[in-house]
Amino acid sequence: MKFFQRVTTTSLVFIVAIFLTTTGNLKFFSKVIEIYPLVDNVAFLASLLVWLLVFLVIGLLLVCYRYSARPILILLLIVSAIVDYFTNNYSIVFDDNMIANSLETNVAESVDLFSFELIVYVILLGLMPSYWVYKVQIVKENFLQQLWSKLKVIVILLVMFVLITLMFSKSYTFLFRENKQLRLYINPTYYLYAIGKHINSKFETTTISFKIIAQDALINRADNKKKLIIMVVGETARADRFSLNGYQRMTNPLLTNENVISLSQVYSCGTDTAYSLPCMFSNLGRSDYTHVQGKNMSNVLDILSHAGVEILWRDNNSSSKGVADRLTYQDFKSKRLNTICNIECRDEGMLVDLQQYVNAHYDKDMLIVLHMMGSHGPAYYKRYPGKFKIFTPICETNQLNKCTNNQINNAYDNTIVYTDYFLSKTINFLKSNQNQFKTAMFYMSDHGESLGENGLYLHGMPYFIAPKEQTHVGSILWFGDEFSKDVDTELLNKKANTKLSHDGMFHTLLGLVNVDTLLYKKELDYIRYIK
Structure with a gap:
């Protein structure tokens, strides 16, 4: 118990990485098992778990030091819990486009995604382990001590990484060459990569000049009717x-x-x-x-x-x-603009007062x-007023996996x-x-x-x-x-x-x-x- 009350930065990283790898990749391993049945591939699947762990630990050791470790690991735990919920329940993958979509989602859309099960995921897989990370005492080490400790661990892990890859080289080659989509489900490694890709894209977008094209564009028609x-x-x-x-x-x-x-x-x-x-x-x-x-x-x-x-x-x-x-x-x-709002503002409200605009630009x-x-x-x-509830029964929750296919289809068809x-x-x-x-x-x-x-x-x-x-x-x-x-x-x-x-x-x-x-x-x- 004392170990879990007082740990080094390296040990803290190991513990959190083990937790994330084992709890956050159920969807990934379920997809892998579809290709490599568990009965015949226990050794390879075990190696894959270690392979993911080694990769994550090395990445975290490079950025986690005494004062940066807590905030980085706590943020990682909470975000990974949210990602895990959407991956397990909707099979959503978080690539750079999904990251962009998530960041541009408004409050109303975010509320639609909120559920009790999401709270459970965040509490059990995010907040509870984060609380331990917050409370645990980190052994004081100077920078050189931390650096030397990490260097030794990273070298050992790299050797393990290479040995595992060589031992199951054919399986790994087939898995990631013929089934590239599987990497999208690795939590948290892939969404961290996607965030980096998104940030790089945003940086590039804001640093290049706006290009005006088609300056030769002209209206050209036979009659004068607008x-x-x-x-x-x-x-x-x-x-x-x-x-x-x-x-x-x-x-x-x-x-x-x-x-x-x-x-x-x-x-x-x-x-x-x-x-x-x-x-x-x-x-x-x-x-x-x-x-x-x-x-x-x-x-x-x-x-x-x-x-x-x-x-x-x-x-x-x-x-x-x-x-x-x-x-x-x-x-x-x-x-303020849409006068047709009940549960939410309706699409038909965009037609209100539109005639005034047309008249002003006749x-x-x-x-x-x-x-x-x-x-x-x-x-x-x-998404629709009550009178358009044509097909019933409908799914009346945002947790689609809790509804029957018939209920989901009915609600969607009503839209x-x-x-x-x-x-x-x-x-x-x-x-x-x-x-x-x-x-x-x-x-x-x-x-x-x-x-x-x-x-x-x-x-x-x-x-x-x-x-x-x-x-x-x-x-x-x-x-x-x-x-x-x-x-x-x-x-x-x-x-x-x-x-x-x-x-x-x-x-x-x-x-x-x-x-x-x-x-x-x-x-x-x-x-x-x-x-």
């Missing part, structure tokens, strides 16, 4: 849950009666809002997009604004993720972006029914302005959502292992009477099942407003490409 286009950015909407795309449930009862065109095979740029949103408005495309480049370059809205189009961004989500930083932005998560082409809260999880039951209502209401708003403008609506979701398929929930998986449920997104077009004369809607309908991606959104928006620029690529324009 255009009014509403771009609705959906949230977490899966294409396969739209009855317009063949889903067996009637989730689009109102849009079915409108002359809409559903692009049923659109795939997203990313699997989370923080990445997908700026990417889909960029001209870089998924294969080339990085925040460092994309956020330091004009996006399609900047280009349209430069060409003379009046741009308005109304947001009922967390933010525009930088897309509207240089444009008129209105926050409709606030009750002499200009307008593109209005409405960023929905949509189907954001895990609290799907909060699509409400999206249908909101889009129908948007179309009716545009219809009321048809005499003065050529009107059109363009709906595109930022990413999809896992609803328990293969044990996955929510979104944010790294793209190379993301299931189609997180990348196959809903997209809908509607054209007013005048606008439809310029579009071959019959041919568009026939070819609406063509596989497309977010890469084309930049060019489609340019095409919709008839803005010419050398950057425009006709073959990527959804409408002209499909024609």
Whole structure:
């Protein structure tokens, strides 16, 4: 017992590292056991546990000294407990994109993720061991003593690391070459790496100059009638849950009666809002997009604004993720602007008083972006008013693993029914302005959502292992009477099942407003490409 009351810095690091390695990697080892059954691979799995421990101890010894050890280890314990909860319950992995998404989450979204089980994880795996770290007496050693003590341990550990790797070299090579996704579940090593990667990206983003592109952009059309286009950015909407795309449930009862065109095979740029949103408005495309480049370059809205189009961004989500930083932005998560709020502020509130804005800019082409809260999880039951509780019973908790698949699907499908209502209401708003403008609506979701398929929930998986449920997104077009004369809607309908991606959104928006620029690529324009 005295050992646990008075320890050296090196011993403290060892104890905490053993605790983290053994309690924080249940998901990682469960994934490994799927490939290496426990019965036949006990020695390798034991070596893997030691391998992870050695790697973590060496890293911590390099940064933990007498005065830095406590705060570093306490912070690590608490954060690792939170990561462990989301990994075990939702199969979420914390790569650099998820780190960015987490840091940009607003208070309302954070509350949706709060649960009693999360508190239990934080208390048992975070606060209780942290309290011991706080109270334990650390043996006083001068810097040279600490350095020499650590150096000896690190050398021994490095030898162990090499020997273990050599003994099971074939198994390790196969594990990490053929199953790269497994490293994403290592707690805390991988999320620490992801945080470092995110910080480096933020640093690079803030240190390079902003690049203005497409300065040749000009509006060029045959007639003088102005255009009014509403771009609705959906949230977490899966294409396969739209009855317009063949889903067996009637989730689009109102849009079915409108002359809409559903692009049923659109795939997203990313699997989370923080990445997908700026990417889909960029001209870089998924294969080339990085925040460092994309956020330091004009996006399609900047280009349209430069060409003379009046741009308005109304947001009922967390933010525009930088897309509207240089444009008129209105926050409709606030009750000050959004007059339709009960459990939370509703997407339909973004249409309130919008006519006043249109009337004030009648002499200009307008593109209005409405960023929905949509189907954001895990609290799907909060995303729609009571009258849209069509499919029952529903999951009425944010702990999806506590609900049946049927309850989760019912709650999620109700969010699509409400999206249908909101889009129908948007179309009716545009219809009321048809005499003065050529009107059109363009709906595109930022990413999809896992609803328990293969044990996955929510979104944010790294793209190379993301299931189609997180990348196959809903997209809908509607054209007013005048606008439809310029579009071959019959041919568009026939070819609406063509596989497309977010890469084309930049060019489609340019095409919709008839803005010419050398950057425009006709073959990527959804409408002209499909024609």
